[in-house]
Amino acid sequence: MIRVLAVDDDQALLRALRIGLGALGYEVTVASTGERGVAQAAVEAPDVVVLDLGLPDLDGMEVCRRIRQWSDVPVIVLSADGTEDRKIAALDGGADDYMTKPFGMGELEARLRVALRHRAAEVDGEAAKHVTVGPLELDLVHHEARMDGRLVELTTREFALLAYLARHAGKTCTHRMILEHVWGPHYDTETQYLRVYAYRLRKKLGDEDGSFLRTHPGIGYQLVADRP
Amino acid sequence: MSTFRRGVIGSVVALGVMAVLVAVMVPLRSHLAVATTALVLVIPVVTGVVVGGLPAGLFAVVAGFLVYDLLFIPPYDTLTVGAAQNWVALAVYVAVMLLVASVVARLEVTRGDAHQREQAIRRLFELTDVLIEDRPLAEVLELIVSTVHDAFRSRSVALMLPVGPRLEIVASAGDPLSESEQRAVIPPPGVPASLGSAGRDGIHTVALSATGRPIGLLRIWSATLSSHDQALLRTFANHMALALERAQLREQALRTELLEEVDRLQRALLRAVSHDLRTPLATIKMSATTLRDRAVELAPDQRSELLELIDDQADRLDRLVANLLDVSRVQAGALELRHEAIALVDVVGEATRGLGHALDGTEVRLDVDDDLPLVDVDHLLIGQVFGNLIGNAARYAPPGTAVTVSARPAGDGVVRVAVSDEGPGVPRSERADVFLLFNRTATGGGTGVGLSIARAFLAAHGQEIWIEDAPGGGASFCFTLPVAEVAEVAETAEVVR
Numbered sequence: 215m216i217r218v219l220a221v222d223d224d225q226a227l228l229r230a231l232r233i234g235l236g237a238l239g240y241e242v243t244v245a246s247t248g249e250r251g252v253a254q255a256a257v258e259a260p261d262v263v264v265l266d267l268g269l270p271d272l273d274g275m276e277v278c279r280r281i282r283q284w285s286d287v288p289v290i291v292l293s294a295d296g297t298e299d300r301k302i303a304a305l306d307g308g309a310d311d312y313m314t315k316p317f318g319m320g321e322l323e324a325r326l327r328v329a330l331r332h333r334a335a336e337v338d339g340e341a342a343k344h345v346t347v348g349p350l351e352l353d354l355v356h357h358e359a360r361m362d363g364r365l366v367e368l369t370t371r372e373f374a375l376l377a378y379l380a381r382h383a384g385k386t387c388t389h390r391m392i393l394e395h396v397w398g399p400h401y402d403t404e405t406q407y408l409r410v411y412a413y414r415l416r417k418k419l420g421d422e423d424g425s426f427l428r429t430h431p432g433i434g435y436q437l438v439a440d441r442p
Numbered sequence: 443m444s445t446f447r448r449g450v451i452g453s454v455v456a457l458g459v460m461a462v463l464v465a466v467m468v469p470l471r472s473h474l475a476v477a478t479t480a481l482v483l484v485i486p487v488v489t490g491v492v493v494g495g496l497p498a499g500l501f502a503v504v505a506g507f508l509v510y511d512l513l514f515i516p517p518y519d520t521l522t523v524g525a526a527q528n529w530v531a532l533a534v535y536v537a538v539m540l541l542v543a544s545v546v547a548r549l550e551v552t553r554g555d556a557h558q559r560e561q562a563i564r565r566l567f568e569l570t571d572v573l574i575e576d577r578p579l580a581e582v583l584e585l586i587v588s589t590v591h592d593a594f595r596s597r598s599v600a601l602m603l604p605v606g607p608r609l610e611i612v613a614s615a616g617d618p619l620s621e622s623e624q625r626a627v628i629p630p631p632g633v634p635a636s637l638g639s640a641g642r643d644g645i646h647t648v649a650l651s652a653t654g655r656p657i658g659l660l661r662i663w664s665a666t667l668s669s670h671d672q673a674l675l676r677t678f679a680n681h682m683a684l685a686l687e688r689a690q691l692r693e694q695a696l697r698t699e700l701l702e703e704v705d706r707l708q709r710a711l712l713r714a715v716s717h718d719l720r721t722p723l724a725t726i727k728m729s730a731t732t733l734r735d736r737a738v739e740l741a742p743d744q745r746s747e748l749l750e751l752i753d754d755q756a757d758r759l760d761r762l763v764a765n766l767l768d769v770s771r772v773q774a775g776a777l778e779l780r781h782e783a784i785a786l787v788d789v790v791g792e793a794t795r796g797l798g799h800a801l802d803g804t805e806v807r808l809d810v811d812d813d814l815p816l817v818d819v820d821h822l823l824i825g826q827v828f829g830n831l832i833g834n835a836a837r838y839a840p841p842g843t844a845v846t847v848s849a850r851p852a853g854d855g856v857v858r859v860a861v862s863d864e865g866p867g868v869p870r871s872e873r874a875d876v877f878l879l880f881n882r883t884a885t886g887g888g889t890g891v892g893l894s895i896a897r898a899f900l901a902a903h904g905q906e907i908w909i910e911d912a913p914g915g916g917a918s919f920c921f922t923l924p925v926a927e928v929a930e931v932a933e934t935a936e937v938v939r
Contacts, residue, residue, distance in 0.1 A: 225802065225841070226725040226758075230751050233744045234732035246841075268717060270838065294720040295713040315724035318731035 216330065217241045219260035221251035221277065222292065223270050231264070234319040240326075248272025252280045260287060262329055264322075265309070267293045267300055275300075275307050282308040288329035290322075298432045305388045305434065312386070328384035328439060347383040347437050348426065350419070352376065361419050368418065371396070375411050379427070379437040388434040408435070445495065452494010456502035460486035464509060471514055476528055479514040480535040487539050491546040499543030507536055558595075559670065565593040566678045573685035582689045583613035586660075586682050591615035594671055596664035600627060603658040603686075616663070627661050648675055650683035657683045657690075718762055718891070722755035729755075754799040765830070765891045772898040779823070779902060783816040783926035786857065790847050793828035800833055803841035809848035817857055818926035823899040828861070830892035831919050835863035839916060846912075856905070856922040862912035873909045896921075 218240045220231045228244040235242045243258055245251040248269040255263055263281065267274030278289050291304040294315040301312040310329045313322065345352045351360045357373050359366045368376065374396045379387060389408055393401045401407065412427060412435060421427055428436045463482055467474060483506045491499030511521055515528045523529050569589040573582060583601055591599040598616035602609040609628050611619075619627070627645070637647050644665040650657040660679060667675075729748040732738060740748070771777055787810055794806045817824075828847070835845040843864035852858035868876060877897040896919075900907050905922045912918040 224721050224725070226751055226755055226799075227721065227728070230725045230728040230732070230748065233740070233748055234728055234738075237732060237738045237740050237744065292724075294717040294724070297713060315720040316727035317724065319728050319735065320731055322728070 215239065215241045216262070216326075217243065217258065217260045218262050218264060218326065219243050219245065219251070219254055219258060220264045221245045221248065221254075221269065221274075222264075222266035223247065223268070224266070227266075235323075235326075238319070238323055248274070248277040251277050255281050255285065255287065259285075262288045262290065262326055262333075264326075265289055265291050267291055267304060268295070275303055278304060278307050278309050286333070288333045290325055290329055302388050302390075302433055305386060306390055310385050331439065332382065332384045345377065345380045345383075347380045347439055350376075350380060350426075350437075352380050366418050368415075372411060372415055372418070375408075376415060376437075379435060383437045384439040386430055386434055386436045390434075392435065445497075449494045449497040449501075452490045452492075452498025453501040455493045456486045456490030456498060457505060459489050460502070460505060460509060464513060468513060471518075474514075476515060476531045480510060480531055483510055483535070484539065484542065487543055488546055491543050492550060495550065496543060496547035499547055500540075503536065503539040503543055506539060507532070510535055559674075562593040562671065562674065565589055566674065566681075569678070570681045570685075573681065576692065577689065579686075579689040579693050582685055584615075586686075587613045587615040590660065590662065590675070594662060594664055594667060594675065596662045596667070598663045600624075600661045601658060602628060602661070604656075609659060612658075629659070646672060646675070648679045650679050650686060652680070652683040652687040655687070657686050714891075715766070719759065722758045722762075725755045726752050726759075750799065757798060758800060761829070761833075762891065765826075765895050768826070768895050768898075769891060772895070772902075777823075777898075777902050779820045781818055782821055783818055784821055785816055786810060786814060786849050786859070786923070789819075789821065789825050790828050790832075793825050793832060796825070796829050797833050797836070801836050804836040804839060805844040806832060806836075807844050807846045809846055811850070814849055814857065815851060816926040817923040819903055819923055820899075823902065824923065827896045827899050827921075830896045831861040834892055835861055835865070835917070835919070839863040839865035851925070852922065855925050857925055858920065858922050860910070860912075860918045860920045862914070862918040863916040864912070864914045865916045867911060867915060868909050868917045876909065877907065 216239075218235055220228055220235075220242060222228055222231075222244075223246050225246065228246065232242045232244060243254060243260065245254045248271050251263075251265065251269070252272075254260075265274055265277055269277065274291060274293075278291065281287065281289060288310045289308065290311045290313060291301070291309045292313050292315055293300055293304075301314075304312055310332065311325050313325060343353065343355050345354065349362045351363075352358070352373075353360075354377060357368075357370070359368050359373060359376060375392065378392060378396050389405045390402045392408060393404060397404065397407065412429065416422055416424060416427055419426065426438055428438050430436060460483070463485065467479060467482065471479070487499060487502040487506055490502035494501075511523065511532060512519055515523055515532060517524055523532060566589065569585065572585060577585075583603075587599045587601050590596070596616060598614060598619055600611045600614040600619060603612045604610075605612070608630070611624060611628065637649055644663060644667065646662045646664065646667055648660045648662070650660055660675075660682070662675070729751045732740070733745065733748055787808060790806075790808060794801065832845055832847070839845060846862045847859070848862070849857050849859045877893050897907050900921050903924065905924070907919060907921040910918045910920055
């Protein structure tokens, strides 16, 4: 059984989460303060953490940072104020995904599945030679990309960008994360590079509508692992 | 001091000095040479010029001539001169005296001018000193016109600054300008204004410009503005322009700061409201989607718990909306009190029931004596004060702890009420802020709407609310309520109980 730790200061929300996720077959434990959240994450070793950013004692970001010091458990952050900068800060700070309240149980479950699979892929594929995301296959050794079996011609930088997103498939990567890893540490504000490369990649992958390489305006990009 | 008065005083002084000298010299006149007497008689003339100017000097010359001729040139006591050499002495005396009087008078005039100019420069320097200080624009404008008016002894001074597309007089000093004068001095838009001195009225126009940018125009009505004064004025025009520009920039900066603050508050408000609206919505949405999902199997008690959650959270949303509406009512000043004598325990009981499941896991204890007097308040408003305070206490206190409502008569016709919890308490530094609208303290998480409403409703009753340390370490929200009239107590107590 997959164990979920939910950290939120709203008792009603915790009860709804516990029943909803419980009925879907998850084992749910809850914490209503940041301190307790960090402690329970250590003791219970959950498979995934659902973390509210607006906690009474510790900032949600701080909770995420503390958990990241010793664990790479997937963290999905919840935010109620809907401001972009908080989401970006959370993702940059090590969160795997973010959701804005309110959301349906179906959406939460989908995000949980993506986060879990992504983590599983990362665990056994840190040094993988091949990455497959939906219709996309990447040969990281020979720098070859195939979309639906068809070879796609990519420049080195385009391939590096695609490979980074593919290794984090399903996860929303912020502009800063992508720029730092693909272009280098001094390029973390050059978001216009990203717009250009995303446009070129979509053309070459036949993904003009952006349903595979998805844009999160103001936040970053995501390679969608399981398109409907 | 008028010129005429000065002349009279000078003449009198000259006569006085002359009288003294004559009194000393007349007994000795047979021993004195005619020329020596003439030299001594220079003294009253010079004194007259210095004190009274040229007219007094001329008067002293005439008086000196008569005195010299009558008393010191033999034959004495007649205007007859006698010896030819005495004629020469008398003529030389008069000629020299006239020259001395005019030279000394001119020196005096120059000295007076220099003094006046020095005064003007000093005033202007003082002005620059003052202008360096950080002062509001209106003050700087007033200072400039009054200083220029004093320093140049003008009739009027007007300072014009661009307001929209045209210049307008923003400050003036001296004689007030008539409306037609005002219209006449303001150059029409798009037409270059001529600088320098113009017109028979002696209007002088100086442009104020800073770093090449035109700031405004300064117009001075003065008939006596010398070219030196004008040069001085032009120099100081630059200082004034810089000071004006700085004052304008300062006002702009202040305005920008204010706008930023308003913007920050609005964003905080939006964030707080969206947080408080979305949190109950999240529970409702999550519960509803779980209930709708046919693939999910729910036990009957789970199903009813989800329905209950939806119900409770809808109530919570309703309370928030009601509070937000109350905020606008309070802000619009549309709060009308309906006073009645009621028992405190009843209000608290109703408020507690109204909170329903928001109090889950929290016990509300009443610590009130049976003989507590009735209070004279608006039932609904005070009910909401209790609802907000108890709800707030329950939210921040750990589950399983108690919220205690205590009330005691406190003299002066008031009952002192305290709503205490066993939570983390409120740090002293934050106590004043928690009642501010849309304040979210670090220990909070709510919008602060509830507490600000509580304070506003109590203020409407003329009462105050404050925070103390609760005996158990939590926060204690204390406030006072007015006791109902004694006669009413006896009557209504029966009805209420």
